[in-house]
Amino acid sequence: MSNLSEDIKELVIFRLEAFPSNRKVSIGSYGEFTKEELIEHVRKGDEIGKKVADIEMEFIRALKEGIVS
Amino acid sequence: MTEMLITRPEHDKTTHYLSNWSKEIINIAEGKNIKVFDLNREKAIRTNVEVRLRKLSCNLTFFNGHGNFNVITGHNNEPIIIGGENENLLKSKIVYAISCKSAKELGPRSVKAGAVSYTGFDDDFIFVYEPENISRPLHDNTAKLFLEPSQLFMKSLIKGNSVREGMDKTKKLLADNFLKALNDNDRDSAKYLWWDLKHFVSHGDVDAKLQ
Numbered sequence: 001m002s003n004l005s006e007d008i009k010e011l012v013i014f015r016l017e018a019f020p021s022n023r024k025v026s027i028g029s030y031g032e033f034t035k036e037e038l039i040e041h042v043r044k045g046d047e048i049g050k051k052v053a054d055i056e057m058e059f060i061r062a063l064k065e066g067i068v069s
Numbered sequence: 070m071t072e073m074l075i076t077r078p079e080h081d082k083t084t085h086y087l088s089n090w091s092k093e094i095i096n097i098a099e100g101k102n103i104k105v106f107d108l109n110r111e112k113a114i115r116t117n118v119e120v121r122l123r124k125l126s127c128n129l130t131f132f133n134g135h136g137n138f139n140v141i142t143g144h145n146n147e148p149i150i151i152g153g154e155n156e157n158l159l160k161s162k163i164v165y166a167i168s169c170k171s172a173k174e175l176g177p178r179s180v181k182a183g184a185v186s187y188t189g190f191d192d193d194f195i196f197v198y199e200p201e202n203i204s205r206p207l208h209d210n211t212a213k214l215f216l217e218p219s220q221l222f223m224k225s226l227i228k229g230n231s232v233r234e235g236m237d238k239t240k241k242l243l244a245d246n247f248l249k250a251l252n253d254n255d256r257d258s259a260k261y262l263w264w265d266l267k268h269f270v271s272h273g274d275v276d277a278k279l280q
Contacts, residue, residue: 019257023211024200026083028169028193029135029146051193058267059260 004045004053012042012056027051071103071279073129074121078113078144086198087133087167089206090216094131094223101227103129113143118150122158128279129163131223136168139175152178159184163232163277167219169193176272186232186273188222194268195261214250214258215265218242226279233275240266 004012019025019035026032030048033041041049075095077088088109098105106121108114113134121127132150135142139152150156152175160183166172172189179187196215202208218239225235243266250259 015256022199022201023197023257024082025261026086026196026198028083028195029137029142030193032082032198055195055260055264059263062263 004042004050008053008057009042009045009049012053013039015056016042016052071101071129072106072125072127073098073103073131074106074118074125074127075108075131076113076118076133076141076143076149077107077109078134078142079110080145082198082203084134085203086196086206086209086212086216087219090212090220091131091133091167091223094220094227097224098227103227108143111144113149114147115143115149115155118143119155119158122162127162129226130159130165132164132166132168134168136166136171136175138170138173139178141166141168141171141175150175150179156184157182159187161185163226163279165189165222165226167194172270172272176270180273184273185277186271186275188232188236188269188271190265190268191270192264192268194219195264197258197261211258214246214262218246218265229278231276231278232271232273236269236271236275240269243269 016039024032024034038052042052077091078084079088095105095107108117132141135146140148141150143149156179159179163185164187166189170192173191176187196212198212199209221242222235222239225238243262247259247262
């Protein structure tokens with residue numbers, strides 16, 4: 001994914017806000033992250049932030065295509 | 070006699086979870102009279118993996134760990150299988166790697182070098198877990214949504230099913246858990262289950278079974 005636009009960042013961060021604080025995500029070799037850490041990476045638009053946005057956008061596409069109702 | 074090599078590094082939280090969840094596979098395999106070579110923790114290094122793969126006729130190899138497009142890593146992220154260097158050691162073996170992204174390039178390379186099949190993830194394998202359960206990962210019901218399907222592939226192979234049947238069962242359980250997460254209004258787990266489902270792939274002879 002290319003550089004994250006501010007709109008995408010805003011959308012992804014909005015959706016990440018709902019992630020429970022008592023859970024963490026293991027993203028392969030990138031490591032384990034809390035909600036706050038994920039949001040920070042998206043804000044920075046770094047490699048991990050782009051990966052998180054990629055996952056979010058793939059899920060949104062699936063919703064849009066009706067694969068997920 | 071069927072032989073299985075399994076690597077289980079445990080140097081961080083992700084490998085700690087993978088290692089603990091794959092213990093059951095060892096028990097099931099031994100119950101089926103499969104000889105298991107378990108390279109756990111600091112034993113999961115390249116030298117040991119190469120010795121085992123050269124010396125033994127392990128029909129089945131199960132890698133747990135980190136990785137990248139062309140690499141599977143072991144203890145402390147030491148590369149243990151590297152495309153272009155030692156993937157030929159996987160010749161004549163059914164390979165399963167819960168090692169991020171490795172099914173993208175290393176998978177096809179291994180099959181080209183003679184592996185029967187290579188199953189894994191062609192992008193990052195992602196799971197959600199409950200930090201309060203870090204000391205007892207098998208009681209983590211959130212991680213279970215992801216790790217139970219990831220282990221099901223091995224269970225299916227050991228029971229005598231083909232690679233394709235193992236794939237189908239794993240994908241079905243990922244899909245079932247995805248729907249369960251959606252029904253429970255757990256969209257966060259759902260989106261990561263969706264991601265894992267989309268990136269779980271097999272290369273090579275998918276009709277192969279353990280001999």
